[in-house]
Amino acid sequence: MTPIKTVGVAGSGTMGAGIAIVAARAGFRTIVYDTREDALARARKQTEGFFAKSVERRKLTVGQVDTILGNMSATTDIGGLKACDIVIEAVFEDLKVKHAVCAALDDVCPPHTLFASNTSTLSITEIAAGSGREDRFVGMHFCLPAQLMKLVEMSPGLRTSESSFDAAWDFCKAMGQVPVRTKDNPGFILNYFLVPFNNDAIRLVEAGVAAPADIDRAIKTALGYPMGPLELLDLVGLDTHLLVAEALYASTHEPRAAVPALVKRMIAAGQLGRKTGQGFYTYGGAAMFGG
Ligand SMILES: NC(=O)c1ccc[n+]([C@@H]2O[C@H](COP(=O)([O-])OP(=O)(O)OC[C@H]3O[C@@H](n4cnc5c(N)ncnc54)[C@H](O)[C@@H]3O)[C@@H](O)[C@H]2O)c1
Structure with missing residues (x-):
């Protein structure tokens, strides 16, 4: 080689x-x-x-x-x-x-x-x-x-x-x-868990069960995750999440992988997350994490 x-x-x-x-x-x-x-x-x-x-x-x-x-x-x-x-x-x-x-x-x-x-x-x-x-x-x-x-x-x-x-x-x-x-398998390890989990968090927002900040706070506090699912989705980009979740759903037909309707509405409104300054949260600038 x-x-x-x-x-x-x-x-x-x-x-x-x-x-x-x-x-x-x-x-x-x-x-x-x-x-x-x-x-x-x-x-x-x-x-x-x-x-x-x-x-x-x-x-x-x-x-x-x-x-x-x-x-x-x-x-x-x-x-x-x-x-x-x-x-x-x-x-x-x-x-x-x-x-x-x-x-x-x-x-x-x-x-x-x-x-x-x-x-x-x-x-x-x-x-x-x-x-x-x-x-x-x-x-x-x-x-x-x-x-x-x-x-x-x-x-x-x-x-x-x-x-x-x-x-x-x-x-x-x-x-x-x-x-x-990992084997060549839809979602490999991480997204096999993460995509349905993130969709569940979006469904909670859709249903008005709790505000994004409260859902994220609950997950971070109880499960010890460094970021909540809605903060992470804003970083991933809602447009990318849609493509990823649709691809996972197409290959697995896992109902929890199906994209909630709110995602398409947010994309139509230009609310893609950090990259457009607005997603589940509002941002200023185009800074990158860490350094
Ligand atoms: N965002 C995430 O959290 C994440 C995490 C892991 C893997 N991925 C994967 O990484 C890949 C990219 O995702 P992203 O979030 O960076 O997307 P993105 O939309 O932020 O960036 C994609 C880039 O590709 C460029 N592009 C599109 N078509 C092109 C072409 N024909 N030639 C050259 N450049 C082209 C676009 O101009 C854009 O800058 C996807 O396969 C995604 O599934 C994304």
Whole structure:
């Protein structure tokens, strides 16, 4: 296997921005690709803000941050990922979009490049089927916020070679993350529990049982979770939650995975969560967690 030195991240939204921080912080040259200039600019601003806080908190020196930021670049040209040894895709949770991106990547990347998908609920085998390199395709599901959360659920597709999986596993550890192996199964471990649980919290809001802050306070106080489900949903983004829950429901028909109607109404009103300044809570600015 070619040693991994250069990492590509396709999609620089909520997850891609955090994954790029994780890779660059671990010393990898990191190239972020998105079709939207504004998404790249927003991610760069969040990244600089995140590392400024790391300096304030004395986790990194100014010199270390300069080196990390110097190792990061961004492009709207998919050809900019041609020198990558691994590309992690974090584009919309939509099989057609992921197939289109992976097929285009297959055209520009050399044969040794590994592809990884950050999908929450889609099948790794199905995404890999449209990638042109099913044997070199691995599921790497980071958790939100990726720059703070260590867990990565790693799943081989049916045609993933063990050597590709092992190389991705070693790369995950080299980034300082904690990999857990799972089968290619809807929701893997985390979202199998979390999506129905979060939908239950939304149904409580819908039914007027309690205010979002009280539901979150109850869960945090009694169960010891660092964030309540509605705070987490605002961070995830209601648009992403809809795609993730619909994909989980389509493959499991689990009634609790079905998206409550309130989610669609909030999306129609532009209330996507932190990224639009309004979700279950109201926010100012576009700050990123941690630093
Ligand atoms: N948000 C979460 O909590 C979370 C957690 C873990 C995994 N995921 C998964 O990560 C992936 C991305 O989710 P997100 O929340 O970051 O979404 P997002 O909507 O915040 O960002 C997606 C980004 O992909 C870009 N994009 C879309 N089509 C593209 C294309 N063809 N080429 C290049 N870029 C393209 C968009 O411009 C956008 O910037 C999804 O598969 C999702 O299931 C999300």
